[in-house]
Amino acid sequence: MRDIESRYLHRLSEMFPTIAATSTEIINLQAILSLPKGTEHFLTDIHGEDEAFAHVLKNGSGAVRRKVQEVFGNTLSAKDMQSLATLIYYPKEKIEQIKKQEVHIEDWYKITLYRLVKVCKAASSKYTRSKVRKALPKDFAYIIDELINERADDGDKDSYYNEIVCSIIKVGRAEEFIVAMGELIQRLVVDHLHIVGDIYDRGPGPHKIMDKLMEYHSVDIQWGNHDVLWMGAAAGQLGCITNVIRICARYGNLDLLEDCYGINLLPLATYALNTYKDDPCTCFQLKGEPLINAEEQELNIKMHKAISILQFKVEGQTIKERPEYKMADRNLLESVNYEEGTITLRGEKYDLLDANFPTIDPKNPNLLTKEEVDILNRLEQGFLNCEKLQKHMRFLLNKGGLYKVYNNNLLFHGCVPLAKDGSLKEIEIYGQTYKGKALYEALEVYVRKGFFALNDEERQRGKDLMWYIWLHENSPLFGKDKMATFERYFIAEEITHKETKNPYYEYINQEETANMILDEFGLITKEAHIVNGHVPVKSKKGESPLKSNGKVLVIDGGFSKAYQKETGIAGYTLIYNSYGLILVSHDPFESKESAIEKESDIHSETIVVKRTKERKRVGDTDVGKELLGQIVDLEKLLDAYRNGTIIERG
Numbered sequence: 240m241r242d243i244e245s246r247y248l249h250r251l252s253e254m255f256p257t258i259a260a261t262s263t264e265i266i267n268l269q270a271i272l273s274l275p276k277g278t279e280h281f282l283t284d285i286h287g288e289d290e291a292f293a294h295v296l297k298n299g300s301g302a303v304r305r306k307v308q309e310v311f312g313n314t315l316s317a318k319d320m321q322s323l324a325t326l327i328y329y330p331k332e333k334i335e336q337i338k339k340q341e342v343h344i345e346d347w348y349k350i351t352l353y354r355l356v357k358v359c360k361a362a363s364s365k366y367t368r369s370k371v372r373k374a375l376p377k378d379f380a381y382i383i384d385e386l387i388n389e390r391a392d393d394g395d396k397d398s399y400y401n402e403i404v405c406s407i408i409k410v411g412r413a414e415e416f417i418v419a420m421g422e423l424i425q426r427l428v429v430d431h432l433h434i435v436g437d438i439y440d441r442g443p444g445p446h447k448i449m450d451k452l453m454e455y456h457s458v459d460i461q462w463g464n465h466d467v468l469w470m471g472a473a474a475g476q477l478g479c480i481t482n483v484i485r486i487c488a489r490y491g492n493l494d495l496l497e498d499c500y501g502i503n504l505l506p507l508a509t510y511a512l513n514t515y516k517d518d519p520c521t522c523f524q525l526k527g528e529p530l531i532n533a534e535e536q537e538l539n540i541k542m543h544k545a546i547s548i549l550q551f552k553v554e555g556q557t558i559k560e561r562p563e564y565k566m567a568d569r570n571l572l573e574s575v576n577y578e579e580g581t582i583t584l585r586g587e588k589y590d591l592l593d594a595n596f597p598t599i600d601p602k603n604p605n606l607l608t609k610e611e612v613d614i615l616n617r618l619e620q621g622f623l624n625c626e627k628l629q630k631h632m633r634f635l636l637n638k639g640g641l642y643k644v645y646n647n648n649l650l651f652h653g654c655v656p657l658a659k660d661g662s663l664k665e666i667e668i669y670g671q672t673y674k675g676k677a678l679y680e681a682l683e684v685y686v687r688k689g690f691f692a693l694n695d696e697e698r699q700r701g702k703d704l705m706w707y708i709w710l711h712e713n714s715p716l717f718g719k720d721k722m723a724t725f726e727r728y729f730i731a732e733e734i735t736h737k738e739t740k741n742p743y744y745e746y747i748n749q750e751e752t753a754n755m756i757l758d759e760f761g762l763i764t765k766e767a768h769i770v771n772g773h774v775p776v777k778s779k780k781g782e783s784p785l786k787s788n789g790k791v792l793v794i795d796g797g798f799s800k801a802y803q804k805e806t807g808i809a810g811y812t813l814i815y816n817s818y819g820l821i822l823v824s825h826d827p828f829e830s831k832e833s834a835i836e837k838e839s840d841i842h843s844e845t846i847v848v849k850r851t852k853e854r855k856r857v858g859d860t861d862v863g864k865e866l867l868g869q870i871v872d873l874e875k876l877l878d879a880y881r882n883g884t885i886i887e888r889g
């Protein structure tokens with residue numbers, strides 16, 4: 240036996256000290272391999288819509304409903320099944336509602352508990368008993384275990400069952416028990432969650448989404464451009480900080496920074512009120528339907544303008560400090576003629592809709608005033624020292640990355656930048672050229688350096704690169720030729736607002752391109768898929784989320800209310816269970832109250848993208864491959880015990 244292997248087997252023998260223990264583990268692992276593959280759930284572009292997110296998480300994009308159907312399809316009416324599903328999503332709220340209507344509440348408890356146990360049994364059948372046990376709520380672990388695991392040799396199963404249920408009701412614990420069962424079923428129907436980017440911006444509750452994700456049982460995240468923007472802000476990059484605040488201001492979400500993350504915006508507010516006292520700031524109206532009163536709106540609009548100008552100044556400075564980003568044409572404040580109130584872009588002159596720039600020195604437009612430097616310093620400190628924000632960002636760093644290969648699917652938020660001819664685009668990052676997978680990896684390394692590098696210069700490179708990832712034409716997370724923020728505020732001509740997408744978004748309709756990309760990331764092209772978000776699918780205009788013969792799935796979740804008018808639906812989510820891939824389209828989410836009241840799911844339609852010939856087992860998954868590796872090692876240990884090279888401990 241080679242030295243290393245022998246040492247490894249000795250280590251392993253500490254965990255499995257006897258022939259019996261080793262054999263049992265091999266048998267256990269083999270059993271897991273033959274279980275059906277767990278359900279994966281894919282969500283993207285949640286954009287701060289925490290209620291819609293919570294709802295989709297609760298119903299597993301239809302996975303709960305499917306389980307209910309599977310169990311009661313032949314015995315319950317569609318209405319009863321829907322009520323049961325709603326009870327599973329919102330047990331507390333639904334019980335309150337039922338209690339008001341139901342006269343025979345004890346009977347209802349009995350029937351409901353019976354139904355929930357049946358669904359729970361079905362949902363847990365995919366897992367080992369040990370995994371289910373770990374998921375059980377502490378208070379009811381023993382009882383649930385008894386109820387969902389029938390004992391084969393039990394003569395009088397029904398009366399045993401009835402006794403348990405009756406005593407739960409008698410001791411007044413039925414409600415808590417129903418809640419626990421509802422949450423357990425939610426937990427069991429989805430084994431693993433993928434968030435394909437853009438948790439942050441536009442909606443009011445990204446912090447609540449982060450809190451939910453942090454307690455979720457199994458999740459990975461592919462960062463979106465908006466997430467990286469917040470990461471850059473948390474690392475103290477000024478371009479990112481000003482963009483984050485600007486977007487919060489634009490959507491009437493400054494509360495999120497002040498109240499939820501505790502970042503003091505008072506200096507900015509005072510400065511905005513003084514600077515733009517008599518300025519109506521017409522170009523800086525709020526977007527969406529902000530939940531704030533008129534007075535607050537007025538202040539908000541002034542802050543919106545103030546932070547936008549600060550953003551353009553600090554961005555202009557970064558563009559000059561980083562000539563390697565080749566963004567000179569985006570140094571916009573220096574392209575303005577302040578006397579005329581015009582700007583020249585690509586040789587064309589345009590009038591500015593707003594030319595009141597009291598804080599800009601026309602000779603040096605990107606120069607910050609003393610007061611502005613002070614405000615930015617304080618904001619920087621606010622972001623750097625916000626514990627909650629840092630905790631959320633740490634979670635993104637630990638559970639996330641720029642891309643993920645998982646069970647033969649390639650997941651990323653935006654695109655793989657392509658050249659005009661459809662080949663992988665070569666991109667220079669700090670003097671080195673990368674493309675495809677190597678580009679993704681190089682960028683991710685720099686993001687992490689932005690937080691952790693000891694060397695100041697290297698850390699600053701990482702920080703600035705987060706801003707680059709947010710808006711650069713070569714960023715795989717952005718994938719458009721420019722971010723026309725300035726143009727959309729200041730110029731009427733819509734032609735200047737156009738952001739042209741990277742050729743990826745055209746070429747990806749061709750299977751050849753999809754295969755080339757999958758190949759680049761080491762996937763077996765016949766079976767694999769690309770899953771990306773970022774671009775809302777305009778289904779109203781007949782656009783399909785399936786590209787390249789179903790190889791590519793663009794599942795922009797469309798949670799963002801501001802974008803639903805354009806797309807016509809609330810976007811897509813994806814389910815990958817043991818039978819195949821299911822694309823789910825969603826209707827807009829009204830509110831939690833109406834979901835409970837009307838018992839409505841928001842998934843309106845499901846499209847089966849791929850149905851596997853044979854049900855997929857754990858053995859066919861990445862986890863299965865790992866387990867197989869463990870079995871091989873354990874078999875070696877068993878051999879070693881049997882041929883005397885390792886002695887049993889005991």
Ligand SMILES: O=P(O)(O)OC[C@H]1O[C@](O)(COP(=O)(O)O)[C@@H](O)[C@@H]1O
Pocket residue numbers: 437441464465719722723724738773774
């Ligand atoms: O509509 P808003 O919120 O002002 O944002 C528009 C900007 O957002 C972007 O679409 C980027 O955000 P997404 O990643 O959500 O697409 C930019 O391309 C565009 O300039």
Ligand SMILES: [Mn+2]
Pocket residue numbers: 437463464465652716773774
């Ligand atoms: Mn995006």
